[in-house]
Amino acid sequence: MIITLGFEAILVWMTQRARGFDSFINSMMNNMIGLYALLGALTTGLLAVVITYIAVHRVERQMASRLSVMLTNQLNVPALTDTRRNSLAIGRESAVMLEQLRRRVEQLQGEIARYSAQPVMVGGEQKEDILIQERHRIARELHDSVSQQLFAAMMMLSAMRSTLKKADDDDPLLKQVKTIERVVNSAQSEMRALLLHLRPTNLxxxxxxxxxxxxxxxxxxxxxxxxxxxxxxxxxxxxxxxxxxxxxxxxxxxxxxxxxxxxxxxxxxxxxxxxxxxxxxxxxxxxxxxxxxxxxxxxxxxxxxxxxxxxxxxxxxxxxxxxxxxxxxxxxxxxxxxx
Known part of the structure; x- marks a missing residue:
């Protein structure tokens, strides 16, 4: 800005020096008033743009924050239910729409809960009853066959270890027995998990x-x-x-x-x-x-x-x-x- 004013002063002096110093001063004052008016207008416009951007960005963040709360199913926290505070944060129209959306989500969740309580029928039987019966059948078969066989294998391995307890720890056969024991133990843990998983699905x-x-x-x-x-x-x-x-x-x-x-x-x-x-x-x-x-x-x-x-x-x-x-x-x- 200083360079611009200096350049302008030189131009005005070249055109007004014949009329004297007073004329030069008057011309400079007139030009500076116009320049400052222009700069003021530009500054005001720039400030308005910055303030508008900050306000819009703030509203967007406030709305995003409230929607993220809604996504976590916290529909009755003050951040969503306090309409007055929401009006101040995101505007009255947005606050009204947010409240309508919250109530709609709450209503849909209630409908989903009621729908999930209704039994699904398959061939005259409830689907859940069929699933429970099938789970019981699979659990019985696993327990009566695989689980019992794993238990028997562990007993035999324990007997083998008893006969090998005097052997050197570096004995290849003892190492193999220990490895097999770890595998069988892992299989038994997996079987326990499966049996727990197959338990009745209701209380x-x-x-x-x-x-x-x-x-x-x-x-x-x-x-x-x-x-x-x-x-x-x-x-x-x-x-x-x-x-x-x-x-x-x-x-x-x-x-x-x-x-x-x-x-x-x-x-x-x-x-x-x-x-x-x-x-x-x-x-x-x-x-x-x-x-x-x-x-x-x-x-x-x-x-x-x-x-x-x-x-x-x-x-x-x-x-x-x-x-x-x-x-x-x-x-x-x-x-x-x-x-």
């Missing part, structure tokens, strides 16, 4: 908390693992509780088969009309970006089962750092209609 008249505690206590008798739990006594529709119970079964089965964990934590709580189920282990973990990772198929089933009752499932895992699975299911409000 058989129990509450969700009772059913989960029963599963965890049974698991403690089968494998060496530290288990801690904090389970609230939540009350949900029977179909929702059965599905959550089944999700816990699948998570425990995954832990048994893939995690190689030493500690397992299970939490069940209710917050803001949402039931939160979280299972955390300190196992080997896996890369969640790779669909072929061990356990990813079972976790895919868990996500589908959670979606079937109007919920969501989030998996956090890193190789060598364990796995955390959180399932959120909204509590459907009976009789609530959209405005």
């Amino acid at each position: 058989a008249g129990k509450h969700l908390r009772e059913g989960i505690i029963g599963l965890l206590k049974e698991l403690q008798t089968k494998i060496k693992i530290r288990i801690t739990w904090e389970l609230a006594d939540v009350t949900l529709p029977a179909a929702t509780e059965d599905n959550l119970f089944r999700i816990v079964q699948e998570l425990l089965s995954n832990t048994l088969r893939h995690a190689e964990a030493e500690e397992l934590e299970v939490y069940l709580d209710e917050s803001a009309n949402t039931v939160i189920l979280r299972v955390v282990d300190d196992g080997v973990g896996f890369d969640t970006t790779k669909s072929e990772a061990a356990g990813s198929y079972g976790l895919g089933n868990i996500k589908e089962r959670a979606a079937a009752i109007g919920g969501t499932a989030r998996v956090i895992s890193f190789p060598g750092q364990g796995t955390s699975v959180e399932v959120r299911v909204p509590i459907a409000k009976e009789g609530k209609q959209d405005d």
Whole structure:
């Protein structure tokens, strides 16, 4: 700007020097007033653009934040229900649309929950009954054949080790026996996981908390693992509780088969009309970006089962750092209609 003013002063002096110094000063003042007016207009326009950009960007971030909360099924937190605060943050029209969307999602979740409670009939029988019968049949066959054979093999290996206990640790035969024992032990753990997975898919008249505690206590008798739990006594529709119970079964089965964990934590709580189920282990973990990772198929089933009752499932895992699975299911409000 200084260079521009200097150049302008030279031009004005060249044209006005014949008229004297006063004329030169008057011309410079007139030109500077026009220049400052132009610069003021440009500055004001630039400030308006910057302020508008910041305001729009802020509204976008506020809206994105609220939508991310909605995606986690937290539909009754103040960030979504406080219309006055939302009007100030994202504008009145956007706040009204957000509230309508929240109510619509809440209504759809209720419909999903009611639909999931209706039995699916196949050839005159309930689909769930057919699945339970088939699971029982497979579990019986596995227990009566494969499981018994694995137990017998372990007994024979133990007898062989007794006869070889005086042998040198470097004895090739003793090494082979130890290797076979590890393989059989691994197969037995896999069998326990499969049998746990094939257990009945409903609570058989129990509450969700009772059913989960029963599963965890049974698991403690089968494998060496530290288990801690904090389970609230939540009350949900029977179909929702059965599905959550089944999700816990699948998570425990995954832990048994893939995690190689030493500690397992299970939490069940209710917050803001949402039931939160979280299972955390300190196992080997896996890369969640790779669909072929061990356990990813079972976790895919868990996500589908959670979606079937109007919920969501989030998996956090890193190789060598364990796995955390959180399932959120909204509590459907009976009789609530959209405005």
